[in-house]
Amino acid sequence: MQQTTVTLAHPLDFATWRAMTRALVARHVPPAAITWQVAPDGTQTSPPPAPSDAPGFSIPRETMRLAAATIQSTLADRFALAYGLIYAHATATTPDPADLERIEAAAAAVRAETEELRRNLLALMQPGATREATFPARTHAPESNARFITLQLSLAPWRLSLPGRMLHWTGETLLYGPADPLRPLALNTLPPPALPLVTDLDIGQITSLRAAYLAARTCLICPMARHATQTVFGEGEPTARMMFVGEQPGDREDQAGRPFVGPAGQLFDRALAEAGIDRADAYVTNTVKHFKFIRRGTRRIHEKAGREEIAACAPWLAAERRIIRPRVLVMLGATAASALLGRSVTIGHERSRPIPMEDGSTGVVTVHPSYLLRLPDADARTREYDRFVADLRLAASHLPPATP
Known part of the structure; x- marks a missing residue:
């Protein structure tokens, strides 16, 4: 042979x-x-x-x-x-x-060690200039969990000493070897961990918007995620002073991997400009990060997100709010308003007024731009569009003066 x-x-x-x-x-x-x-x-x-x-x-x-x-x-x-x-x-x-x-x-054995490492990671990696720890590994599970460790520690440098070898994330590169000098180790060459990436991930401990984005890309917490093309995370600068939250990505967003790029997103961009809101000062996201739909022939028709999907995505939205710390939070539609206010919301009762939020920001409830596209006649669309722009101006008026 x-x-x-x-x-x-x-x-x-x-x-x-x-x-x-x-x-x-x-x-x-x-x-x-x-x-x-x-x-x-x-x-x-x-x-x-x-x-x-x-x-x-x-x-x-x-x-x-x-x-x-x-x-x-x-x-x-x-x-x-x-x-x-x-x-x-x-x-x-x-x-x-x-x-x-x-x-x-x-x-x-690999699964058990994966669970052990993840369970004890934050206790092992004490905060410092470079988080360092020693772990008595009996398998190569730590190497396969290098991405998990990196995201859990918000992309900050870390070093893990293992029996006969060492892992070191520099902040940009993963290094590996039995002794110095360590060699670069490409994350994409490693086997996937024995547990999904987001399992045991403490999202509330993540302080980097990019780390939250990278982790959310692999999220399969709810069944909806298995049917969507990809996770659609928020988009904007971490320093944005305004956060706009919609319901969920649509068909275009699901394909592009970016929020608010379809017809409703184009209308939203136009309204932002008319309201005098700098797009760089706005972070745009959704309550739910995956597209929920039903098929009708070759078309994928939007289906309203349910409580389970909203609850599954809640940690990601909470992370975005916590990391960005917007001064003004604009809730686009009843789904977003109900999720963020923690109660059932009727747009007509809550719209066009400032709402004090628990984190010190000011909330404003308005319609979702897709609502404007569904109106039956041109007069109604013009009237409601003008009202939508007025809501955006109201939200912007609650921003403190920009510091030079």
């Missing part, structure tokens, strides 16, 4: 393992014909092209997660075990029972 040697760049090089596995399984290379090794100098094998006539294959998500968790173990043959698991599924054969038992035990 001809042997194939695969050289990985580092002990957690999941990216190369996955690419090589896809190519080698497509060529029907059995596990016994592959030797997996790690390069001491960081080089790796380029995957051979799959045969042009090779049938495609798909692997269940849970199976791939089990393989990724196995690679985070310290088993000497972990890459071979993970490959054998994928090969068995792709060829509809039965994995070796002894190997499967070892795989499941390794994955359980």
